[in-house]
Amino acid sequence: xxxxxxxxxxxxxxxxxxxxxxxxxxxxxxxxxxxxxxxxxxxxxxxxxxxxxxxxxxxxxxxxxxxxxxxxxxxxxxxxxxxxxxxxxxxxxxxxxxxxxxxxxxxxxxxxxxxxxxxxxxxxxxxxxxxxxxxxxxxxxxxxxxxxxxxxxxxxxxxxxxxxxxxxxxxxxxxxxxxxxxxxxxxxxxxxxxxxxxxxxxxxxxxxxxxxxxxxxxxxxxxxxxxxxxxxxxxxxxxxxxxxxxxxxxxxxxxxxxxxxxxxxxxxxxxxxxxxxxxxxxxxxxxxxxxxxxxxxxxxxxxxxxxxxxxxxxxxxxxxxxxxxxxxxxxxxxxxxxxxxxxxxxxxxxxxxxxxxxxxxxxxxxxxxxxxxx
Ligand code: B12
Ligand code: SF4
Ligand code: SF4
Numbered sequence: 001x002x003x004x005x006x007x008x009x010x011x012x013x014x015x016x017x018x019x020x021x022x023x024x025x026x027x028x029x030x031x032x033x034x035x036x037x038x039x040x041x042x043x044x045x046x047x048x049x050x051x052x053x054x055x056x057x058x059x060x061x062x063x064x065x066x067x068x069x070x071x072x073x074x075x076x077x078x079x080x081x082x083x084x085x086x087x088x089x090x091x092x093x094x095x096x097x098x099x100x101x102x103x104x105x106x107x108x109x110x111x112x113x114x115x116x117x118x119x120x121x122x123x124x125x126x127x128x129x130x131x132x133x134x135x136x137x138x139x140x141x142x143x144x145x146x147x148x149x150x151x152x153x154x155x156x157x158x159x160x161x162x163x164x165x166x167x168x169x170x171x172x173x174x175x176x177x178x179x180x181x182x183x184x185x186x187x188x189x190x191x192x193x194x195x196x197x198x199x200x201x202x203x204x205x206x207x208x209x210x211x212x213x214x215x216x217x218x219x220x221x222x223x224x225x226x227x228x229x230x231x232x233x234x235x236x237x238x239x240x241x242x243x244x245x246x247x248x249x250x251x252x253x254x255x256x257x258x259x260x261x262x263x264x265x266x267x268x269x270x271x272x273x274x275x276x277x278x279x280x281x282x283x284x285x286x287x288x289x290x291x292x293x294x295x296x297x298x299x300x301x302x303x304x305x306x307x308x309x310x311x312x313x314x315x316x317x318x319x320x321x322x323x324x325x326x327x328x329x330x331x332x333x334x335x336x337x338x339x340x341x342x343x344x345x346x347x348x349x350x351x352x353x354x355x356x357x358x359x360x361x362x363x364x365x366x367x368x369x370x371x372x373x374x
Contacts, residue, residue, distance in 0.1 A: 020119040021284035023207040025137075028122060030293050032129035039297070046301035052308055054165040054365070060172025070176040075203040077183045079196075086193030093247040102188055103150055107181035109235075110151035110228060112215025112249045116144050116241050119285075120210045140205045144195060144241035146248070148185065149208065149215040151228065151235040152178040154314070156322055159234055161360035161367035162315050163271070163299075163307035169365075171309060174236040175201050182238035189244050196242035208237040210286075216249035219256035223266040223275055223313035224291035227256045229331045232319030255335035256319065260289070263345055266313040269355055271370040272299030275313060306368050316356055318348040 026033075037044040045051075049063035062069035089095045100111040127136040158170035179200035189196035199206045209226050213219060217237075218228035227233045229252075267275040267289075274295035280287045300309045314320050321327040333340035360367040 019285040022119060022121065022123045023284075025122045025124055025126070027293060028207070029126060029129050030297060032126070034297060034301075035130055039294070043297065043301045046304040047297070047308065049308075052165075053305060054168065054308075056169035056172055057165065057308055060169065060176060070179070071202045074176075074179040074183060074200060078186065078198040078200070078203040080187060080190060082195060083191050083193045089245045092245045095245060096247040099148065099185075099189070099244065099246060103148065103181065103185050106184045106188070107152065107177055108150035108185075109153045109231070110149075110217050112149045112212060112217040113246050114147050114149070114211060114214035114216075114248050116142070116147040116206075117211070117214060118142075120147075120207050120214075122205055122207065125205065142197070142205050142241060144197070145243050146241065146246050147206070147211045147215065148240040148242065148246070149212040149217055150178065150181060150185070150238050150240070151212065151217055151226075151231070152181065152238075153231050153323070154234045154236060154311075156234065156320075157358075157360060158362075159311050159315050159320070160356075160358040161362070161365075162311035163303075163309070163370060164360070164367045165307060165365045166360055166362050166367065167311045167315075168307060168309050171236075171311070178236045178238045182240050186240045186242070189240070189242050192244060194242055194244040196240055196244065199239040199241065201238075204239070206239050206241065208239050211239050212237055213251055216252045218252065219254055220288055221256055221266070221317065221319075222260035222264065222289045223317060224289065225313070227254070227317065227319050229254050229319075229335075230323050230328065232317050232321065233314045234320045253335065254331065255341060258338065259318070259334055259341050259345070262341065263318065265316050265318065265345075265348075265354070269312055269316045269372045270296075270299075271310065271312055271372075272296045274299070303368075312370070315358075318345060318352075 034043045034047045049057050049061040052058055059068050062071040066072040096113055103111040121142050122140055124137045124139045152174050154170050154174050159167050161167050182198035182200050186196040186198040212226045218226045221227040225233050267277045272295045274292040276289045280289055283290045330344050355372050357369045
């Protein structure tokens with residue numbers, strides 16, 4: 001019988017091949033579909049980076065003058081030529097440790113390594129996602145053996161400003177930062193003589209969250225994204241796939257999913273009503289809380305004068321706190337005991353509020369108070 005997986009039981013599965021269906025490239029392309037107009041004129045107009053009020057959004061997300069944006073070039077440097085002289089690897093554990101150090105030097109805050117699972121590789125990509133639905137579908141063949149997951153922290157104060165053009169700027173900045181780290185790491189590995197490809201938002205063939213779960217960076221939360229012990233979900237992710245022989249990490253049980261069972265703070269406070277309050281259900285072979293994509297982007301585009309995306313499900317998550325020792329201690333307690341989880345959730349409501357709001361002003365932008373779901 002096909003095994004059902006969830007956010008932290010991946011370790012038990014010898015292979016996910018039969019159980020899990022590949023991620024859907026059409027779901028992957030929702031931002032592009034919005035831009036080519038498939039989801040209606042209002043979403044198309046309100047999401048357009050070219051007319052956005054914020055110069056950050058127009059530049060970091062490749063708006064009217066794409067030549068100015070990192071994003072326009074990073075797609076081209078995801079892969080490249082190999083050094084023909086291959087460095088022999090006799091100790092995969094030492095090579096993994098060295099690779100992690102290199103990744104951190106190049107800008108990653110988190111690194112985890114796993115075997116590349118084909119279940120997490122998209123089956124095809126659109127030749128030109130921004131031209132429309134009729135653009136050619138190019139099958140993806142990605143046969144690398146390993147996946148290196150990297151994570152970059154998003155700034156706490158900027159994320160607390162959500163929804164606003166402040167957190168949106170931080171999203172753009174960290175997309176560029178992680179793309180650069182991933183491209184530099186892939187290039188470094190190719191200089192060792194091994195194939196390596198960076199997967200980042202401008203040029204990706206993989207779904208990052210399950211790969212990061214497999215690499216031990218955290219668990220899948222109710223909010224549909226990766227929750228890490230140090231940063232919670234306050235992360236950008238990228239992946240480098242490679243044939244460099246590496247020792248792998250294992251998935252971790254941090255107590256996140258157990259916490260999510262009782263917490264529901266992201267679901268309650270999601271202004272788009274995109275996150276489920278109920279139990280997990282099986283979707284494409286994985287037991288999880290499935291996000292309502294359309295509900296999410298409808299909120300993103302609801303008020304283009306004030307914001308153009310959202311981070312509320314990151315901001316309000318009790319795991320998404322400052323990277324300091326007492327929060328590390330809390331995370332460790334949450335992993336171990338149900339009583340601790342209850343206490344921590346109670347403390348989070350008392351200290352930060354059930355519906356947290358932070359007044360943030362920066363460069364003439366401001367944060368907005370949006371109510372929880374009704
Ligand atoms: C399309 C997309 C969106 C869409 C749809 C969201 C969605 N859930 O798919 C929209 C535009 C709405 C969106 C919104 C956001 N996104 Co988004 N998004 C993506 C993107 C490009 C593709 C995801 C995808 O293929 N979805 C389609 C299918 C696969 O979705 P799904 O079935 O619901 O599966 C989700 C999870 O269940 C999990 N998953 C899928 N299969 C499996 C299998 C197993 C075993 C497990 C454990 C998990 C798992 O992965 C999916 C989420 O990535 C990824 C980048 C990437 N290539 O991975 C970023 C990404 C997931 N987004 C990210 C973020 C941060 C956000 C936002 C907070 C917005 C923001 N400010 O950046 C919101 C949060 C919304 C939410 N609660 O999920 C980050 C997540 C970082 C993290 N901590 O995990 C990613 C990885 C981008 C990045 N490079 O950092 N996003
Ligand atoms: S990004 Fe905002 S609207 Fe989308 S799921 Fe998260 S909280 Fe809800
Ligand atoms: S807010 Fe609560 S329910 Fe949502 S992901 Fe964080 S811990 Fe889980």
